[in-house]
Amino acid sequence: MKGFVIAAPRSGGGKTTVALGLMRAFRQRGLRVGAVKNGPDYIDSAFHGAATGRPSFNLDSWAMDDCLVAGLAATAAQDADLLIAEGSMGLFDGAPGDLARNGASATLAKKLGLPVVLVLDVSGQAQTAAAVALGCARFDPEVKLAGVILNKAGGERHVRLAASALETIGLPVLGALPRDAKIVLPERHLGLVQAADTADLGAKLDALAAFVGAHIDLDALRAAAQPMVPASARTNALDPPAQRIAVARDAAFSFLYPHLLLGWRRAGAEISFFSPLQDEPPPRDADFCWLPGGYPELHAGKLANAQKFLQGLRAFASEKPVHGECGGYMALGEILTDADGLRHRMAGLLSVSTSFAKRKLTLGYRHATLAADGALGPRGKILLGHEFHHATIETLGDDPAFALACDAHGGEKKPVGSRRGRVTGSFFHVIAASNEGS
Structure with a gap:
């Protein structure tokens, strides 16, 4: 080639x-x-x-x-x-x-x-x-x-x-x-x-x-x-978090790396998609739900009124794990404030409230160590990812951190994201799991 x-x-x-x-x-x-x-x-x-x-x-x-x-x-x-x-x-x-x-x-x-x-x-x-x-x-x-x-x-x-x-x-x-x-x-x-x-x-x-x-x-x-030079090759960046994975996919939730889906499918996992903007809940037969990033701030009113989605997501989370990245993290929180300052109630599965009215560009790599056992791996597992958003945290709440993370420059790792029960979320997008020790 x-x-x-x-x-x-x-x-x-x-x-x-x-x-x-x-x-x-x-x-x-x-x-x-x-x-x-x-x-x-x-x-x-x-x-x-x-x-x-x-x-x-x-x-x-x-x-x-x-x-x-x-x-x-x-x-x-x-x-x-x-x-x-x-x-x-x-x-x-x-x-x-x-x-x-x-x-x-x-x-x-x-x-x-x-x-x-x-x-x-x-x-x-x-x-x-x-x-x-x-x-x-x-x-x-x-x-x-x-x-x-x-x-x-x-x-x-x-x-x-x-x-x-x-x-x-x-x-x-x-x-x-x-x-x-x-x-x-x-x-x-x-x-x-x-x-x-x-x-x-x-x-x-x-x-x-x-x-x-x-x-x-x-x-x-x-x-x-x-x-291209020949080289040893693999395509699994992150082990599948479950056998049957439900992924939100529409204009509000679309930032999921294609290589993750490729690796999960090649590892034998089954992927199904649903649309929160069409008021669809995660499929009941799935074992895990993933809410990717995207533009929920542009659709916050519609998401807040999508009661079948929100109620179905809450019911799903009472029995099975859910993870949200960036926009998905915002949707899992209590309140999402849009660019006009209007406050919209989200799923309330995490204590965080976020705002797009108060903007600040956050950009960079993330070297994150999981703070507790979960669907994405055991406590101490290292995930490498990237953060890119303008939304800010209005109120973090009292949920413990999802991970401890630093950027590519190193330094002391700080708490990031949130976890409560089977639900986890953070602003960073996972690119791959690291093979290094914690």
Whole structure:
């Protein structure tokens, strides 16, 4: 399997636009395109799936060991003609510490043995773009740059100035995308509006494909792809919490990593879905209920009025375990205050009350040790995950903590989340269980 990584020197440089456009364009050429996303961003992988017609997985070298990264990459690439990996942040940006486990796009490229195609935003510069690219090429000699795509390029002179400088350092220019305000995807407070909620997504992806196809040399790009390196592989990131798992899935609860479902199914677990927004309770024959993250703050009134869901969830929790992540944690609490300051009563299975009226961005990796035995593992088990939300805790209540956690910088672990009886929840999303001791 051959592929490449789409990366950039910084966030906002155009990686997602280029990656989605290329995925769709190559698919329109009749290729089977596999896709993966570096890092913990759970929104982009759904867009990959829409562009390619195949599942996309998040690969995270901070939270996942090499076997898990290799196994998920191989699954994404299975029966495909080309693998496109979308990077995150800047090419070398990642967590502190071990460079082999820092979550950077460059680290993923090295683990998979794939070359990097560098997307350079050249607005406001010309030849200087070559200096930036040269720095990326020399910073880590093990990272191989296959070429450059210029983004937000001006006229022909601008492109010629930047391209000539890049050619002097031996980096081919594989394309130059002009500024085009129409080629954008809608955004919300956690990034892009979810793929399922994006109006006319197919038409938007087709427009991206036409845009990149007109300005990027697709034949040269495909020729630059290199084979992935073979490696020991597995796909189970977290043991199934039960045999029959009920998962909430709709516009309010949609942020569940696809690789978790893949691993659970391959381990023999049965997955069923239900919609709280359609006032559906968790299926009675399930053994465990998972409420993923999402946008409950946008649907708080409807959730508060979904009495079949709320009563069914309470009845389920009286006999079987329930876990909520981020938005799911908010729904398990007492009160959710929306952006307008309106207070909505939630399930009341945990003592926490949360607010979207009082916003604060919380973002980063989490290294969490379970505080008590539960469906996700025994006391002392380590879970590695990611937190990304604007909601705040209004009142924590008196429930004990779900886990003790710190971020990627280390330091003293602090109580996070809540647990009461069989119910647990926290703001962080689990990416994988750690094999290290507590």
